[in-house]
Amino acid sequence: MNRLRRSLGAKLLVAQLLVVIVGSLTLLLVAVTAGPWLFDRHLQGRLGAVPASLDAHIHAAFEDALGTALLGAVAVASATAVVISVLLTRRIVAPILRLADAAAQIASGRFGIQIPAAGEDELASLARSFNGMSAALAATEQTRTRLIADVAHELRTPVSTLDGYLEGLADGVIAPDTGTWDTLRDQTRRLSRLAEDLALVSRAEEGRLQVHPVATDVAQLMQAAVQAARPAAMSSGINLSATSRPDRMTVLADPERLHQVLGNLLDNAIQHTPAGGSVEIVADQTPDAVRMAVIDSGEGIPPEELERIFTRFHRLDPARTAVNRGSGIGLTVARALVSEHGGQLTAASAGPGHGSRFTITLPRAPARAAGEGDHVRSPVEAGSDPVHEQQS
Ligand SMILES: Nc1ncnc2c1ncn2[C@@H]1O[C@H](COP(=O)(O)OP(=O)(O)OP(=O)(O)O)[C@@H](O)[C@H]1O
Numbered sequence: 001m002n003r004l005r006r007s008l009g010a011k012l013l014v015a016q017l018l019v020v021i022v023g024s025l026t027l028l029l030v031a032v033t034a035g036p037w038l039f040d041r042h043l044q045g046r047l048g049a050v051p052a053s054l055d056a057h058i059h060a061a062f063e064d065a066l067g068t069a070l071l072g073a074v075a076v077a078s079a080t081a082v083v084i085s086v087l088l089t090r091r092i093v094a095p096i097l098r099l100a101d102a103a104a105q106i107a108s109g110r111f112g113i114q115i116p117a118a119g120e121d122e123l124a125s126l127a128r129s130f131n132g133m134s135a136a137l138a139a140t141e142q143t144r145t146r147l148i149a150d151v152a153h154e155l156r157t158p159v160s161t162l163d164g165y166l167e168g169l170a171d172g173v174i175a176p177d178t179g180t181w182d183t184l185r186d187q188t189r190r191l192s193r194l195a196e197d198l199a200l201v202s203r204a205e206e207g208r209l210q211v212h213p214v215a216t217d218v219a220q221l222m223q224a225a226v227q228a229a230r231p232a233a234m235s236s237g238i239n240l241s242a243t244s245r246p247d248r249m250t251v252l253a254d255p256e257r258l259h260q261v262l263g264n265l266l267d268n269a270i271q272h273t274p275a276g277g278s279v280e281i282v283a284d285q286t287p288d289a290v291r292m293a294v295i296d297s298g299e300g301i302p303p304e305e306l307e308r309i310f311t312r313f314h315r316l317d318p319a320r321t322a323v324n325r326g327s328g329i330g331l332t333v334a335r336a337l338v339s340e341h342g343g344q345l346t347a348a349s350a351g352p353g354h355g356s357r358f359t360i361t362l363p364r365a366p367a368r369a370a371g372e373g374d375h376v377r378s379p380v381e382a383g384s385d386p387v388h389e390q391q392s
């Protein structure tokens with residue numbers, strides 16, 4: 001670091017002194033070559049012929065004054081150069097040293113360190129960029145650490161169940177019957193689903209989920225999602241319906257990805273609604289956007305959890321959800337997919353016991369794309385199993 005200070009400071013000083021030396025030499029050259037001639041001309045113009053003895057004195061005085069003035073000027077210029085280089089060195093080197101020091105701390109794992117970035121010059125802008133980079137690194141590191149902890153936590157339950165069962169089987173304490181094989185298979189499925197979900201969520205967080213938007217018919221999309229969720233709704237005794245107002249709406253979206261999002265939301269709604277309750281998808285539009293809301297009459301969500309549930313692995317009731325084998329990743333992926341479409345996914349609830357509403361807002365397809373009625377795509381063949389549609 002001291003070497004940096006020395007070398008940058010020395011370079012600045014040498015540059016300044018070079019300017020002083022070149023300036024002084026030029027001055028000296030002009031003074032020696034043109035000075036006496038100009039002085040003589042001026043003297044003769046004013047006084048005419050000057051006696052030889054006086055002329056010698058006058059010239060000696062002139063050279064003496066010129067020499068003294070030149071020496072003084074060189075001394076003042078050199079001193080100024082030294083002072084300016086010291087000041088400049090301090091002003092430039094101090095922030096660079098701070099930056100180098102902070103970079104070394106980041107390299108040793110102390111992410112998030114910030115340095116002063118006052119002012120408008122290039123060094124201040126460099127410091128601001130550095131601070132931004134440092135904050136981003138800290139956030140990434142925090143995500144990485146949390147992800148490892150979350151994954152370890154998620155792995156623990158199925159692995160310990162498998163371990164316990166295998167040990168019981170080996171000792172002959174557990175019978176190798178259908179129930180045992182089902183439990184073992186359930187746990188391995190849970191592990192492989194976790195692996196798939198993790199791959200999906202990491203792609204989503206890096207913005208690498210591929211989305212291929214086309215003009216997509218909203219009613220068909222809803223119909224396909226309801227159709228896929230119907231068996232689960234029926235076996236849970238839940239009334240499932242779809243309402244679209246107006247019945248003809250088009251969004252620019254990837255139908256398969258949007259089908260996946262609606263599927264996630266319907267799965268959640270069905271899982272968190274008791275028998276006899278209702279789940280419906282309602283669609284409407286504003287001048288610029290199409291909204292699709294999945295509304296259930298189920299458990300509801302406390303206000304402080306409405307944002308947190310979109311964080312990966314976050315579940316309101318981990319113990320109960322563990323039985324349902326949810327990893328707490330569905331909403332993270334759903335939100336990432338909707339964002340990838342340029343839209344938003346938000347949650348609302350009047351509180352526990354009052355149901356929930358998850359709203360997808362997507363930009364409307366431009367008129368030209370929406371007009372291509374015959375080419376509008378849906379995730380499944382239309383008309384394979386009509387859904388109960390209420391027009392209002
Ligand atoms: N409709 C809903 N009503 C009440 N709570 C909900 C609803 N949807 C989601 N939640 C809460 O939000 C949490 C996160 O949902 P998310 O879909 O991300 O995960 P999951 O359903 O637990 O697991 P996964 O979807 O990965 O299988 C759920 O565990 C649940 O506690």
Ligand SMILES: [Mg+2]
Pocket residue numbers: 264267268326329330331
């Ligand atoms: Mg879910």
